[in-house]
Amino acid sequence: MLWLGVPRAQAQAQTPAPASADAQVIARGETLARAGDCIACHTIPGKQLFGGGRPMATPFGTLYSPNISSDKETGIGTWTADEFYRMLHEGRSKDGDLLYPAMPYASYTKVTRADSDAIYAYLMSTPPVHQPNRPHELRFPFNQRQLLLGWRTLFFRAGEYQPDPSQSVEWNRGAYLVQGLGHCTMCHTEINALGGNTKSKEFQGGLIPIQDWYAPSLTSNKEAGLGDWSIDDIVGLLHAGVSNRGAVYGPMAEVVYDSFQYLSEDDVRAVAVYLKALPGHTSEVSSEAPTTAMTEEKNRLAPLGKKIYDAQCAVCHADQGQGKLPNFPPLANNQSIQMTSSVNPIRMVLNGGYAPGTMKNPMPYGMPPFAQSLSDAEIAAVVTYIRTAWGNHGTPVTEKEVNTLRSATIF
Structure with a gap:
C-alpha cells in the first residue's frame, strides 16, 4: 500500500477510531493490511512500522512513502474512517489532493467499505511514529499534480469489486484479493510509457521499471504462465516461498515475506484458483522460430x-x-x-x-x-x-x- 498525496496543510484534529474498537476487527484489519502489503512501501527495513519515508525510484523521479502510523501530527491519526475509505476508493488524500498512482488506488478502489474500515482500525491501533513526510523528487512536468487528471481518465475507474454470480465463492474471493488488495497487475502487467497498465496484456507479465526484474505471466498459458502448475504448487510458492516448481526471489520474495505468508491457506488457495482460471494468450509466447x-x-x-x-x-x-x-x-x-x-x-x-x-x-x-x-x-x-x-x-x-x-x- 502506498499513497503519495501529502496534505498541503495540517488539518484540524478529528476523532480517530474509538479506543474500544473490536479486537476481531483490528485482527482482520491486520490480515487485510498484510494482503495489501502495506509494510513493504510504508516501512523502511529495520525502522519503525508504518513510519514511511521509503524511497521509491520511478522513471519519473523518486517518490517517498508517507507516514501512515497513528501519529496525529505526521501520520494519519487525525483521519476519519470516511477519509481513509475515500483515499482507497477515489485516490484522494485527506485534503482532496490527487494521489500519484504508485499508490495502487486503481486496484484498492475494489476494496469493500467493511474491509477499509478494518484496515483503518488496525492502523489506528499501531504505535504512533513521529516522522515528518519527505517531499517527492519528481522531474518537471511530472511534479505537476494536475496532470494526474489525464492519467486518471485513461487508467482509473472507481468502484468496489462486484462478485461474478457465475463463479464459485472461492473464485470470487481470489479475484477480490488479486484484483484489489493484492494489486498484482502493478507488476505482472506490462507498464506503458505513461506509467499505466496495458489492459490488453493484463496478467501477461512485464518488466518492473527501475528494479530490472521480470514479473512472469500469471495466466493459464502453459508455456509462459501457470497452465501446467497444480493448485498446490501455486499455494506452496505463495505461502512458503518455495514449491516443486520453483522459488521466489527478487521483489516477489519480499511480497511473500511481508504479505502472503500471513494469509490463511484458504485465501491463498482462492488466489491460486482464480489465477489458474485466467485465460492464456498466444501472444505471451514468441512465435518466431530461432534464427x-x-x-x-x-x-x-x-x-x-x-x-x-x-x-x-x-x-x-x-x-x-x-x-x-x-x-x-x-x-x-x-x-x-x-x-x-x-x-x-x-x-x-x-x-x-x-x-x-x-x-x-x-x-x-x-x-x-x-x-x-x-x-x-x-x-x-x-x-x-x-x-x-x-x-x-x-x-x-x-x-x-x-x-x-x-x-x-x-x-
Whole structure:
C-alpha cells in the first residue's frame, strides 16, 4: 500500500477510531493490511512500522512513502474512517489532493467499505511514529499534480469489486484479493510509457521499471504462465516461498515475506484458483522460430556454458537441471528460465539470492553470487546453456545484457 498525496496543510484534529474498537476487527484489519502489503512501501527495513519515508525510484523521479502510523501530527491519526475509505476508493488524500498512482488506488478502489474500515482500525491501533513526510523528487512536468487528471481518465475507474454470480465463492474471493488488495497487475502487467497498465496484456507479465526484474505471466498459458502448475504448487510458492516448481526471489520474495505468508491457506488457495482460471494468450509466447544467428550463438556458447554448469551449478540443480526438491528448484522446464526476457536468470547468476524465510520454510537455502568469479562472457555462456538445454526453449543471451545488469539494484 502506498499513497503519495501529502496534505498541503495540517488539518484540524478529528476523532480517530474509538479506543474500544473490536479486537476481531483490528485482527482482520491486520490480515487485510498484510494482503495489501502495506509494510513493504510504508516501512523502511529495520525502522519503525508504518513510519514511511521509503524511497521509491520511478522513471519519473523518486517518490517517498508517507507516514501512515497513528501519529496525529505526521501520520494519519487525525483521519476519519470516511477519509481513509475515500483515499482507497477515489485516490484522494485527506485534503482532496490527487494521489500519484504508485499508490495502487486503481486496484484498492475494489476494496469493500467493511474491509477499509478494518484496515483503518488496525492502523489506528499501531504505535504512533513521529516522522515528518519527505517531499517527492519528481522531474518537471511530472511534479505537476494536475496532470494526474489525464492519467486518471485513461487508467482509473472507481468502484468496489462486484462478485461474478457465475463463479464459485472461492473464485470470487481470489479475484477480490488479486484484483484489489493484492494489486498484482502493478507488476505482472506490462507498464506503458505513461506509467499505466496495458489492459490488453493484463496478467501477461512485464518488466518492473527501475528494479530490472521480470514479473512472469500469471495466466493459464502453459508455456509462459501457470497452465501446467497444480493448485498446490501455486499455494506452496505463495505461502512458503518455495514449491516443486520453483522459488521466489527478487521483489516477489519480499511480497511473500511481508504479505502472503500471513494469509490463511484458504485465501491463498482462492488466489491460486482464480489465477489458474485466467485465460492464456498466444501472444505471451514468441512465435518466431530461432534464427540461424541464434542457433549459431547457442552452439558457440553451449560448450563453455555446460563446463561452467557442471562445475558450479550441477551440485545443487542436478546434472540434467531437474533440481533437488524442495530446496533447489528445477531449471529444466522452468518458465522463469525460458521467458522471452532473460533478465531474471542473468540476475540470479550475477547476484544470487535467498528465497524468503517464512513460517513454512524458516531456513531457506540460497544461491551464491557469481558476479565476482565469472566474467560477462562466462555468465552469458552458462545462462544461455540453462535456457536452451534439457528441452528448454529460451534464446541465447549476450555479454552486453549481462554487463548492463551488473549494476542493477540487488533485492
